[in-house]
Amino acid sequence: MAAIQLLICLLFCSTPALLVNSLTDAGDVAALQSLKGSWENSPPNWESNDPCGNQWDGVGCSDSRVTSLGFSSMNLKGTLSGAIGGLSELRSLDLSFNPDLTGPLTARIGDLKKLNILILAGCSFTGSVPDEIGNLAQLTLLALNANNFSGNIPPSLGKLTQLDWLDLSDNQIRGSLPVSTDSQPGLDLLLKAEHFHFNKNQLSGNISEQLFNSSMVLKHILLDGNQINGNIPESITLLPNLQVLRLDRNKLSGPVPAKLNSLTKLGELYLANNALNGAVPDLTGMTALNYVDLSNNNFDPSEPPNWFSTVDSLTTLVMENGNLQGSIPAKLFSFPELQQVKLKGNLLNGSLDLGNIISQQLQLIDLQDNQISSVNLDPSGYSNPLILVGNPVCSNLSTKSFCQLQQPMKTTPYSTSLAKNCKPCPPNRRISPASCDCVFPYDGNLIFKAPSFRDVTNASLFNALERSLWLKLGLGPGSVSLDSPHFDKDDYLDVRLAIYPYSGKKYFSRVDTAGFGLHLSKQTFKPPKEFGPYLFYPFPYGFEGTGGTKLGIGVIVGITVGTFILLLALAGVAIYAIRQKKRAEQAIELSKPFASWAPSGKDSGGAPILKGARWFSFDELKKCTNNFSDTNEIGSGGYGKVYRGILTGQEIAIKRAQQGSMQGAHEFKTEIELLSRVHHNNLVGLVGFCFEQGEQMLVYEFMPNGTLRESLSATQPIEKGKYIVREVRMVMNKTDEHHYGLSEIMDPSIKNVGHLIGFASFLELAMRCVKETAAERPTMGDCVREIETILQNDGVGTDSAASSATDFGTSKGVPRHPYNESLPRKEIIDSESFEYSGSISATIEPK
Ligand SMILES: *[C@@H]1O[C@H](CO)[C@@H](O)[C@H](O)[C@H]1NC(C)=O
Numbered sequence: 001m002a003a004i005q006l007l008i009c010l011l012f013c014s015t016p017a018l019l020v021n022s023l024t025d026a027g028d029v030a031a032l033q034s035l036k037g038s039w040e041n042s043p044p045n046w047e048s049n050d051p052c053g054n055q056w057d058g059v060g061c062s063d064s065r066v067t068s069l070g071f072s073s074m075n076l077k078g079t080l081s082g083a084i085g086g087l088s089e090l091r092s093l094d095l096s097f098n099p100d101l102t103g104p105l106t107a108r109i110g111d112l113k114k115l116n117i118l119i120l121a122g123c124s125f126t127g128s129v130p131d132e133i134g135n136l137a138q139l140t141l142l143a144l145n146a147n148n149f150s151g152n153i154p155p156s157l158g159k160l161t162q163l164d165w166l167d168l169s170d171n172q173i174r175g176s177l178p179v180s181t182d183s184q185p186g187l188d189l190l191l192k193a194e195h196f197h198f199n200k201n202q203l204s205g206n207i208s209e210q211l212f213n214s215s216m217v218l219k220h221i222l223l224d225g226n227q228i229n230g231n232i233p234e235s236i237t238l239l240p241n242l243q244v245l246r247l248d249r250n251k252l253s254g255p256v257p258a259k260l261n262s263l264t265k266l267g268e269l270y271l272a273n274n275a276l277n278g279a280v281p282d283l284t285g286m287t288a289l290n291y292v293d294l295s296n297n298n299f300d301p302s303e304p305p306n307w308f309s310t311v312d313s314l315t316t317l318v319m320e321n322g323n324l325q326g327s328i329p330a331k332l333f334s335f336p337e338l339q340q341v342k343l344k345g346n347l348l349n350g351s352l353d354l355g356n357i358i359s360q361q362l363q364l365i366d367l368q369d370n371q372i373s374s375v376n377l378d379p380s381g382y383s384n385p386l387i388l389v390g391n392p393v394c395s396n397l398s399t400k401s402f403c404q405l406q407q408p409m410k411t412t413p414y415s416t417s418l419a420k421n422c423k424p425c426p427p428n429r430r431i432s433p434a435s436c437d438c439v440f441p442y443d444g445n446l447i448f449k450a451p452s453f454r455d456v457t458n459a460s461l462f463n464a465l466e467r468s469l470w471l472k473l474g475l476g477p478g479s480v481s482l483d484s485p486h487f488d489k490d491d492y493l494d495v496r497l498a499i500y501p502y503s504g505k506k507y508f509s510r511v512d513t514a515g516f517g518l519h520l521s522k523q524t525f526k527p528p529k530e531f532g533p534y535l536f537y538p539f540p541y542g543f544e545g546t547g548g549t550k551l552g553i554g555v556i557v558g559i560t561v562g563t564f565i566l567l568l569a570l571a572g573v574a575i576y577a578i579r580q581k582k583r584a585e586q587a588i589e590l591s592k593p594f595a596s597w598a599p600s601g602k603d604s605g606g607a608p609i610l611k612g613a614r615w616f617s618f619d620e621l622k623k624c625t626n627n628f629s630d631t632n633e634i635g636s637g638g639y640g641k642v643y644r645g646i647l648t649g650q651e652i653a654i655k656r657a658q659q660g661s662m663q664g665a666h667e668f669k670t671e672i673e674l675l676s677r678v679h680h681n682n683l684v685g686l687v688g689f690c691f692e693q694g695e696q697m698l699v700y701e702f703m704p705n706g707t708l709r710e711s712l713s714a715t716q717p718i719e720k721g722k723y724i725v726r727e728v729r730m731v732m733n734k735t736d737e738h739h740y741g742l743s744e745i746m747d748p749s750i751k752n753v754g755h756l757i758g759f760a761s762f763l764e765l766a767m768r769c770v771k772e773t774a775a776e777r778p779t780m781g782d783c784v785r786e787i788e789t790i791l792q793n794d795g796v797g798t799d800s801a802a803s804s805a806t807d808f809g810t811s812k813g814v815p816r817h818p819y820n821e822s823l824p825r826k827e828i829i830d831s832e833s834f835e836y837s838g839s840i841s842a843t844i845e846p847k
């Protein structure tokens with residue numbers, strides 16, 4: 001889809017952007033220059049003074065103003081200067097995963113009044129979270145996780161009433177969770193928030209009853225790994241949408257609220273490692289519950305509660321050191337999704353009976369250190385690890401396998417299978433699973449904070465995760481691999497993820513990795529629902545040409561040998577150069593028309609700057625087309641004729657402009673510069689040009705089967721195009737939010753997908769691209785940026801002029817949120833329809 005849009009633009013957009021001095025607002029240029037000045041490792045193409053016009057990597061613009069900065073995973077080093085506050089039109093700021101970005105977060109961040117996305121995850125910011133963040137009234141996503149923030153949570157965050165996602169996890173933040181008072185705001189005012197992620201900090205104090213109420217839409221509350229004390233507030237049971245509750249590893253005390261089981265959407269409940277007391281919580285009726293961990297509290301001694309035999313959605317039941325006595329109901333082992341039962345260190349006694357029906361997914365029963373005296377085990381029913389070490393039954397039967405601590409698992413953890421019989425790769429590279437190529441993957445740890453399962457061997461689950469990843473990241477099958485899934489000390493599921501460059505590329509560009517980083521930090525990537533909330537911590541990426549990796553001895557030897565060969569080659573080149581001198585002089589001569597045309601100014605005169613395309617003399621082309629003979633003619637139109645020719649063995653096509661359809665030197669130069677920088681499968685590559693003796697010719701690769709004719713013969717498509725544009729304008733109807741009135745004339749394969757996200761924005765853009773006069777059409781650069789903006793911002797409201805949040809969202813009135821699992825399946829598929837591929841910007845190479 002995006003490729004088609006690009007094609008439309010290539011055909012119709014005007015191109016003056018490349019020559020105008022600076023498209024970018026002067027204030028924004030100054031701010032960006034200042035940011036750049038405080039950073040090392042900034043991308044090589046941040047050179048010109050025109051970040052918008054020259055498409056600095058990661059900079060997104062709209063109407064000459066900088067609206068988004070996507071600098072994820074760029075290895076930036078330094079501090080964030082206060083100059084950031086000058087980018088007053090900024091909507092989205094993503095600096096995630098630049099671990100060498102340090103120092104305090106500037107208070108001027110609060111000047112970015114239009115910001116709706118702020119992601120600083122995975123950097124090393126220190127000091128307090130500035131109060132001024134509370135001024136960012138439009139913010140929907142705030143991710144400050146995995147930094148070194150300290151100090152308290154500023155109560156001013158309570159002013160962020162649009163906030164959906166609040167992630168402060170994995171810092172050193174202290175103090176309590178602020179609630180509103182007469183004199184200050186508090187987190188209880190965040191009525192649109194679905195995500196409170198405060199895990200792994202040093203929060204203390206009590207959780208106020210006032211923090212939660214039934215007006216809130218919270219789905220995930222992660223408070224694990226803090227030092228919170230006091231009771232679990234009763235009000236938490238009022239949250240109608242709650243799916244994940246992690247309160248483990250705190251100092252909570254008192255009884256668990258009696259009405260906890262009114263949380264009927266709760267899937268994951270972690271209360272382990274606190275000082276909770278009173279009765280074992282009653283989870284009866286919690287029909288969505290998958291994962292329960294109540295270990296290491298001070299609950300009253302009791303028989304296994306009733307819900308051990310009724311909550312049959314359980315995958316995992318953990319209650320170690322839980323004062324349970326009596327016998328385990330056999331019913332528990334029949335729950336169809338049950339994977340693990342861990343009841344170590346209780347007082348369970350009597351005979352262990354697993355019953356006749358045992359879950360096919362059951363992998364582990366750990367009953368160490370109980371009082372079980374006998375086992376009633378049908379060997380055909382269950383053959384995975386059963387651990388009874390430390391029970392009376394093992395004092396007399398210590399040779400039985402269930403009396404061994406280490407028992408072999410039947411299956412090994414999941415790992416993406418690689419292509420077979422590939423040769424091993426040199427250091428730092430890895431074999432791409434899709435091919436045997438040795439490439440430089442973008443990789444890191446994917447961490448799932450509350451998965452609903454415990455089984456790390458289930459290939460269908462991890463295959464689904466792989467698929468969801470490559471689909472969302474706009475890649476193909478075999479472009480991602482997963483391995484080493486395991487549960488870490490925080491009971492998070494860690495998985496190693498690697499994303500591989502594809503179609504012959506060895507490296508990703510900064511634009512690619514920033515795109516991946518954004519999807520994974522902004523949470524537009526949604527894993528299958530079993531995986532729950534996640535974080536991605538990428539390893540620093542060694543971009544091509546940065547020499548980011550240490551040199552091994554082999555490399556040093558290689559360089560030495562290479563240098564020697566280079567010297568030899570240079571000698572050869574010198575000889576060749578002399579021979580070519582004559583030709584070079586000719587080339588200078590050829591560039592004269594451009595120079596003589598150019599009035600003044602740094603960019604408009606001189607020879608065109610070309611990528612891989614070259615000058616041809618008139619005589620050269622005349623010769624290879626048999627003096628432009630009729631037999632070589634393969635097409636014609638209002639602009640002139642197209643000839644076929646053979647040049648040093650390569651078949652070429654020459655488009656020769658006729659008198660009257662010639663462009664000015666300026667325009668001609670712009671066109672060849674642009675064409676020489678565009679590489680696309682659906683476009684014919686420019687080989688070179690001729691501009692002498694009053695001729696303007698473009699030399700292309702030859703494409704058989706008439707493709708060339710269609711690509712080059714302009715008259716026909718333009719007539720056809722005008723007709724289509726007229727048709728579309730007539731039937732367009734903005735009140736039709738699904739198809740904009742185009743339902744009748746749309747390609748069914750697109751239409752049948754359902755509601756197309758971003759469709760209206762794409763259509764508006766395409767229609768502007770086909771306006772009659774050049775002045776009304778956006779520039780090429782504007783198009784590319786706008787397409788990227790539409791793609792990157794799908795999901796959250798943005799700058800893109802006329803488009804409202806619903807254009808990007810799903811259906812009207814339903815905001816798109818991370819983890820909106822309740823989305824109908826169709827819409828999830830739709831969100832893939834206009835996917836950011838990363839290849840759009842990669843298509844046009846920097847000069
Ligand atoms: C940031 O915190 C991490 C661990 O939380 C620590 O290893 C690192 O040294 C800290 N860095 C700074 C700059 O304080």
Ligand SMILES: *[C@@H]1O[C@H](CO)[C@@H](O)[C@H](O)[C@H]1NC(C)=O
Binds near residue numbers: 215
């Ligand atoms: C929930 O709390 C907010 C803020 O304190 C308040 O505006 C809202 O009315 C409360 N809702 C209920 C149902 O109490």
Ligand SMILES: *[C@@H]1O[C@H](CO)[C@@H](O)[C@H](O)[C@H]1NC(C)=O
Binds near residue numbers: 206229230
């Ligand atoms: C906080 O919890 C503790 C119990 O850990 C209790 O003694 C204290 O009264 C509570 N403080 C407040 C302000 O509720």
Ligand SMILES: *[C@@H]1O[C@H](CO)[C@@H](O)[C@H](O)[C@H]1NC(C)=O
Binds near residue numbers: 325326327349350351
């Ligand atoms: C198991 O323990 C309970 C409570 O301690 C006791 O009442 C019961 O008799 C025990 N059962 C067996 C079979 O030992």
Ligand SMILES: *[C@@H]1O[C@H](CO)[C@@H](O)[C@H](O)[C@H]1NC(C)=O
Binds near residue numbers: 360460461530
């Ligand atoms: C793997 O997981 C899926 C989805 O949870 C489940 O349906 C399937 O039975 C599992 N397969 C095995 C072998 O446990």
Ligand SMILES: *[C@@H]1O[C@H](CO)[C@@H](O)[C@H](O)[C@H]1NC(C)=O
Binds near residue numbers: 373392393395396
């Ligand atoms: C273990 O064996 C001893 C005697 O060797 C016996 O007295 C005891 O009852 C046996 N215990 C169990 C649990 O079978």
